[in-house]
Amino acid sequence: MKQSCRQCQHPGFLLGLLGQLLIKSLLLLLISTCAYAAGTSPKLVDYSHRVWTAHDGLPHNTILSIAQTQEGYLWLATWEGLARYNGSTFKVFDRNSQPALRDSATVVLHTGQKGVLWFADTRGNLGRWSPGNQIRYWGKPEGLPDAGIDGIFEAANGDVWITFNGLGLGRLTPTASQFKLIQPQNHTQNFVGIRPTLDRTGRLWVGSLQGLLYVEGNKLLPAPAAFNLPTGVAWPYQAPDGTIWIVAGNQLYQLNDTRLQHIHTLPPELRVTALLQDHYGALWLGTENRGILRLSEHGLETVGAKMGLPEGRIASLIEDQEHNVWAATNGGLYRLREALFSTVGLQTGLSNAFVRTLAEDAQHTLWLGGSGGLDAMNPVGSIRHIPLQPSTDKQGDVSVLSLLADGHTLWVGTYGDGLYELRNGVSVRRYGRRDGLLSNHVRALARAADGSLWIGTRQGVFQLRDGVIQSLNTPGMPSTLIHALLDSGRALWIGAQSGLYRYADGSASKIPLGDAGEPIRALALYLNPTNRALWVSSDRGLWRLLNQKISHIGIEQGLPIDAVFQMAQDNDGSAWIGSNRGVLRLSYLQLREVANGTAPRINAEVFDNRDGMSNAQVNGGAGTSTLLTHDGRVWFATAEGAASVQPQRLLHYRTQSAPATVVEGLLVDGTDTPIPEQGSVNLPAGTRRIAITWAGLNFVSPQSIRYRTQLEGYDNAWTARGNQHLAEFTALGPGHYTFRVEASIGDHGSMGQAAVLHFQIEPFWWQRTTVQAIALLVLLLAIWFIYRLRMRSYHRNAERLELLVGERTSDLQRQTLALQHANEEKSTLAERLREQAELFERQAYQDALTGLPNRRAFDTVLAREFANAHRNNQPLCFVALDIDHFKRINDTYSHAIGDLVLKTVGQLLQNVARESDFAARVGGEEFAVLLNDDRIEDAQTMCERLRENFHATQNWADIEGLQVTFSAGLVRLSTGDANPQQLMDRADAALYQAKRDGRDRICTA
Template identity: 40%
Template sequence: MMISRSDGFIASGSHRLLRALSCKLGVILGALCCFFSIPALAQSQNDSLQHFFLEQWTTRDGLPHNTINSIVQTDDGYLWFATWEGIARYNGRSFTLFDRSANTGLPDSGIFALHASSDNTLIAGGSRGGLVRYQHNQWTPLPVAGALVRAVLQDQQQRLWIATESAGLWRQEPDGRRYRISGSSGLAYEAMYSLAESQDGKVWVGTAEGLFLVHNNHVRHFQTVDGLPAGPVFSIAINLTEQTIVATEQGVFIGDEQHGFRPLHPELNMASSALYVDDSTLWVGTLSDGLFRYTSTGLEALGTDSNKPANRILTLRKDNEGSLWVGTNGGLFRLRNAPFTSITTQHGLADNFVRTVLPLSDGSVLAGTSRGVAHIRNQLAEPFDRPEPFLRESILSMAQDQYGQLWLGSYAHGLLTIKPDGSSRLFDRNDGLWTNEVRSILPAADGSIWIGTSRGLNRWHQGQMERLDMEAGLPGNYIMALYQTSDERIWIGTGTGVAYWQDGEIRTLDLFSQDGAEFAFGFLELPQQQFLWMATDRGLVRYDLNTGGLAIIGRSAGLPFDKYFQVIADQQNNLWLTSNRGILQFSLQDAKAVLNHQKSRLPFDHFSEGDGMLSAQANGGSNPAAALHPDGSVWVATAGGVVFSQPERLRSFSAFIPPVVIEQVRVDGVLRQPTGPLQLAAGTQRIELHYAGLGFVMPQHIQYRTRLVGFDSDWVERGQQPYAELTNLAPGHYTFEVIAAYPGGSWSEQTASLTFTIAPHLWQRQGFWLFILVWLSLAVLLLFKMRLRRLELAAFELKRQVAEKTAQLQLKADHLEQTNAEKSDLLEQLRLQSEAFAKQARQDPLTGLANRRVFDEVLLQEFNRAKRHQHPLCLALIDIDFFKQVNDRWSHSVGDEVLIRVGQSLQQQCRTTDTVSRWGGEEFALLLPETGLPEVLQLCERLRHQISQLDFSDIASELSITVSIGVAECSDSNEADRLLGLADHALYQAKEKGRNQVCVSP
């Protein structure tokens, strides 16, 4: 298609020549969730379509129907889609369906028209003339319109315009009165398609008989004499200069009521069905020719396969983040920016399976694929301009030496070197290579070339090919990575460890000591730092080049999986890790904090297919599998082409602050409306709140914070968790608040909140206890008076008897006084000694807790009681992590103090009915009768967190303690020893998974 420049709809109408340009891409509609970069003209100086990619949703992804009739976005941030099977609301993660029901009041699920007004109100119209209004989570039915509603519009005077299929055009006043609009020029019963209001309050109407304008009950029909073709007008848009643009069967026209209309662009002469004006851009959807974008710089096209039903575009809409949503009769599409851009076979690659990437000094990039080398310039690829058949084979490694000479390693044909003058030489087994499978190449500072193969290491130097293998000291012969550090050591990554070459000798590292790591896939040394970073099969390992110390960031620090291929540092002090399951990005500062034990978990962003990658599988075992481009972008070889990301551009995604909404509330499992204030019954145990940040570019990366006013003193970090659970709240008034942000972005200024009140039980009410207190006081007073009277009567008799026997008793008392005193002293001494011996026999002398003997007795007693009465009983075994290191590093006296403080912390958090004992060594046991597993897990998490926050600075400045906890519940266990075994097994699982966590026995 030739697209020439014509008069722009943005300007005042002056004719200007446009340069010819066309960019038409095929869209594979059958592949779900596949994204495409679209090389095209720039929309502005800083934004071009090559940064956009296309994705699709169908009924397989949650849509109720594949035909999308209308799209709007309400002020709260939700996207709404009208389909023939109801209205779908989208929050960036999932669709919520509203169809014909008593809740919505719709007479039919078929919805064609949607309109979002400025007061966060949604108006929907569809089959059988159905009309509803949605506001404040409530659906309100409106009087039916008598026929299919094709378009609705609420004007500046809050009047509702209703365009129908066969019942004409209606205007409903704010007071509910409704009038049919007609006129001498027509507009009686025509099939209508669209409505639009201009700034001066005039309403444009697109019908099957053309374009109409309604103002002050006057109707004007625009016909061929006004420059419009005969036939239907499917869509209407008004640009920034108040010109009206209409989509017809014969193309797109622009004009106004004074000067008439003219074709917008000679190439926009096809049947057009949808329009959307976005500042200086016009988007045009057609019935069979795909999507067009028209700007001051020209016209560009995104075509589709004409054999696919999705060629018919029905509606267009841009959301608050600048993404364009395209509704078709074959599904929903979105054209948007993404953190990553993919370069695939559509852009010139010979194959999408890319093993290695190499940025060149001229700004271009070489990509080694399974079918040869591609040269990428301006994000378009072409075959590398060398004639050798070698370059059409599978390429595993690439490098460029200090002289500009290229070195290319293949899977089966050896090593090819190409000089700047174009001359080349091939090295293979006949030249001394161990094998023709070359997986890594390193041009060293001394001019030598190191070559890593699947059977050993070669060194080409001064015309000689040397061989090194396990006999020379290598830990393995499968060489995957080579790297030279600033101290001129040559680092060698193999499938069984890491070694380095220095001064003619090979020395190995104990890589296996780092969580069993063996494979080393990539190396990185940062300028002016003393560390070498290694991507391994157990995480990211850091090696101190000065001291030789090793440390690892792995699963125990929060990494989601084990194996990583390449580590890259960008210009913003972030590290990037590639893997089979996506790409991780995190700050170098956070990585250092984890390795220095200042943080226990590593915050990171995880990028995959949802972020612009055709495949999340980043390839490894070849080098370089990822690289930093001189312009600061990060390039990665994947199974779905070459992907790249400009870290600076990531800030633009974080700049948008996603609005946040509370979507769902469940109270003790019962669904409630998420609008407050909620009055909750006494004894409410569990409140679940589900919320969503309404950001659509990177919804899976949105972070959340929550705060329960009346309970929390500060915001609680929720990470990417879109829900919160509140349990066992005391009666009272609460307000739950939630805010959201993209990683690195600002938090929501407006919180989503829900106020609720939990009623107290009768005995929890203040008046109840006041009544009880008054009643008891009166009863006590009455009893006191009755008793006092009886005592007065008995007092006289008592005095007489006392006087009579006083003399007799005085004699005996004098005799027994001394004897009784001696006996009392002896008995008191025996009692005190007995109590001391009993206490020593049942108490741990160090911590003061119950000892193992007491715990065994209580366990048997409580276990039998729980079984007999079918009451809950849980057991938790608690072990101090790495306690031996405390004794070894700080002394046993410090270790004893740690045991005492941990025991005190456990005792403080437990009830008087619970039994806390020192089980032995650094282990403690906690027995919790009458307590179910959910409450025990909550208690254990609280204990684990509290212990990790204990301050030992008064005895050891760098000392911090964590614990691992195993929990078991008395359910199917028939013996108390079985319960102990289950808890011990859960404790072992907690240790095996990395410690500092709570595990439950299955």
């Protein structure tokens, strides 16, 4: 009995007890007759809906008929024109369009053979729209009766059957331009023909206000008396599988060949105006004023105002090639699309669209809390509002932030009214500041392992035990806004505005996430039941805590956004996460691999409005905003209701084929140009600008279509166009071109069949091939003539040149001999100049007397070695040497003897110095020696050896008894020597000291 009552609360149950009986009987009907069913149809809640009106581009809100042609266009008959819909925009054809209609008010549509569309207007004109925007009319001028048209049907042989208001049934053979009118047996001026249809046997059935009719030869006869149809309105409907349904009054029949089977008696007040059998085999019934009914294995469900259906008559129902259901209504074009996500919102009974938190109790009631208070949805979908008394005298409902279902108890945390305790859906107590809460802002709730309740507020965490609230003011606990609480049994995990905390055994500690300088907000917590991994959702991605190790998954690892909210894991191993930009679906196995470091990036799918969500903003940071319910469905709290997804339907939903693509328009230098169905468009010479528009005919997710184009004859490469619908080409040369456009769903989907447009730009007369060939021939003849003239002149000049060559040859020979002699003299002079240059270069850097380098060479080497020693921290010793009493030698023996002494000194220096040392004469009797990589002791040894050689030399300059000595100053490079001059100054000082001490000695400094 409880289950029956629960069924009576279903939102699709609008017809009371009579409707319940209808459900049961029609279910039996489906079991026995729907052998055509193609599969299990989804529940009505799994459809998303949308309405298009004049605000969206329709010429009029009242849709009188709908049809879809072979290429995929959706056509709509309205009072203000014929509208063609490509999934993105409406193209309206009326008396002012191109092509133009005879009358804008279009009332009847029918999809014919070979992709044509038959239509009729209020003035009795019958039109045939062929691919390529070609229209042919039949009306009063072409021999048709002057009467309104109620119905059209094209047979397989090409004959068109037309019902004329007040006259009868017409048969038009377009190929032979033959027309014949068949009047009913009991002809009346009130005749209205409804939906002519052929059955499998080839018999034509026609509905009318007086009952069902059929054609026998050239007669329009009433249905056989054996059918025993009720009097009044009756009309047929042919399903895609060929099944003929008959609606007669309030009776529903099936016609099998010539046998009529009664199916069901409909309620007398339910007037059916349209029928549709979808690809699942479910039957959709459009009504005069009761919306749309769907009959399937789920029972009889109602599509009404709660699902956005405009009020009024349903004139037509069709299912398109992508299995969307379309309805022609008085209030616009209505579509039901099987979507991955469905939404429970205002139209389905929620008290407020802004949902913040979700919970499911043991009775499978879904609780929804938001800015408008608390709602409960039972397992069959009925929603009721649960009033909560505010803590003050303010008007309206409380704002709910968090929910926790615990058996028959529901805990409700609010924005400013504290904590409510509900039992069996009734509020029994409210906890606030007087009960121990420091803040009535309750954002998070969790059941403790000992049965108490954890409460997260704006001012920290509290514990409710046996009706008493205590504050957890343990050192280390956060006192800021609490976003989430999770009791793992061993510890209480706290997600706060200031980060993540752990509370256990009376002590609290903060768990560092990320860099210490960047605070991380821990917005939600999820504990994996298998491996006890704790997942933290934050404003910087996901964090995993496992075995005392923290791993991070953020934008760098593939998450599409920074801030993520509550995680839930479905039964198929996928993790679902809400965010401000939609719902993320990730493989939990891949999440674990990235966290373990065995995979570099995560692949995330993002779902949003395109997938059926009313609003892609999922709320978070308070309560449970993502919830896995008992039936495997995942729910999300969003800014416009609660969105849900059944993960098992994901594979079916994602298998979308590439859309058909059509070229819609060709604009040549600003002028709209017709496009033929076949062949090429010829464009005049001098065409400067060509604009081509196209569309991918997709009604499921047109915003996801991506295009690419190619213009063969100009550039054979494909050009990615994104979601653009226009390509422009300027200054194309004359020739043949083939334009192709392909479409795919998404950036990585497979491309569908290309739409092709051939066009040719005619050349100017001077660009024609024949003209250019003649011009080329004339040019070649002119070139040949000029060539012949030049060759004749060439031969004359050759003879004259031959004489001149003989005369000049002897002159050249004489000149050659003279040049050879001059060249020899030049070589000799050059050799002398080279030798002189080498001598000058040596003199510039060498002392001519001693053969040692001079002062100029020494300064260069000293600067270089000084820099190297400083840079590489190497030792460098410098010796300043002066011949003792050299002036006395010059004065006593002459300057010539002095020069011989200097030569001898130079030789002694060269004998003592190593290859790496550098000795030079830097003045008259002054010499200097640089010693690389030597210690001061080694340098002093060298100086002593030189002094011994001086003493060993007897009779200097062959002067008997002449003895020569020297005084020297020796220094080693120190860190205080800023430049070479300072080093030399120190050596000079040591030299002067040697002279003061009596000469013939070496002093160091």
